[in-house]
């Protein structure tokens with residue numbers, strides 16, 4: 596392996612920059628030539644590929660977002676488009692690629708590897724934490740802390756007005772952000788796609804708590820169960836409290852990456868280069884039980900994700 600490239604793809608996630616920096620610096624310390632690709636697969640397709648120097652990697656570890664820029668590129672699902680993109684790597688002699696992104700980006704990486712023989716390593720970078728084979732994805736921890744900050748502020752006004760406030764959080768089809776935010780933020784109820792929790796039960800719990808003198812309710816709604824607006828409309832028919840919603844939106848994806856996400860990004864970035872130097876490909880990196888591990892890249896969607904049941908039941912007990 597002589598030349599490798601790095602890209603970030605899908606939704607940006609705080610800590611992606613730490614992974615880019617570590618992979619880039621680690622590689623520049625070897626005989627490898629290192630390229631950056633702007634705007635993920637879109638930039639690969641449009642030939643936005645440049646040689647990375649150490650200057651490109653300075654001053655980014657503490658910045659949110661991704662210095663390489665990112666994009667969604669639906670055309671990449673077309674094999675003809677992937678062939679054009681792969682040719683842009685091949686004409687430069689690039690045969691190793693580090694893809695930092697979520698499950699969708701890993702799908703693209705897998706196909707690129709199988710169809711065009713490019714050795715690809717996937718680094719899980721997404722706030723959603725929806726990838727099997729890793730306990731945490733880069734960006735999840737920072738995002739969680741952003742949500743916790745919001746919960747604290749929302750609780751002040753919820754208590755003062757004795758309201759029920761539903762906070763809708765991101766996560767695509769995964770409830771991890773809502774689950775962890777409820778656990779760490781002292782939530783009073785939670786709706787996540789992994790568990791069935793009928794509105795009737797939620798309403799009953801709210802009424803019960805109010806009878807015991809509780810002044811407010813903070814309910815975390817994962818976007819995967821539907822919009823908080825719809826949930827609120829249903830809930831209003833079943834409770835006597837004043838119901839409001841807060842949709843946190845893209846504020847959740849920004850901000851200074853936490854120490855955890857920077858360390859995770861750094862370890863994974865360096866590991867990706869080590870694997871390419873060993874001529875390995877079609878792998879994803881994860882962290883399991885505080886150890887950096889690797890799996891075949893398909894494991895990201897074929898493997899078993901963490902079971903949420905225990906954590907969910909804990910939030911249920913603690914919100915009583």
Ligand SMILES: Nc1ncnc2c1ncn2[C@@H]1O[C@H](COP(=O)(O)OP(=O)(O)OP(=O)(O)O)[C@@H](O)[C@H]1O
Pocket residue numbers: 604605606607636666667668669670671672673696697698699700701702703704706720721722723767
């Ligand atoms: N099935 C697929 N085949 C080929 N390429 C894909 C596939 N799915 C996704 N991609 C590519 O990966 C890009 C990113 O995927 P997606 O939008 O699902 O985000 P992600 O990587 O899962 O990150 P996040 O969920 O955090 O936003 C897509 O825009 C597309 O270019």
Ligand SMILES: O=P(O)(O)OC[C@H]1O[C@](O)(CO)[C@@H](O)[C@@H]1O
Pocket residue numbers: 606667697721722723765766767818848
């Ligand atoms: O910024 P976009 O393209 O609207 O995507 C939003 C989606 O991306 C994520 O932030 C990351 O996958 C999801 O949680 C959310 O559903």
Ligand SMILES: [Mg+2]
Pocket residue numbers: 605697698699721723725767
């Ligand atoms: Mg995804």
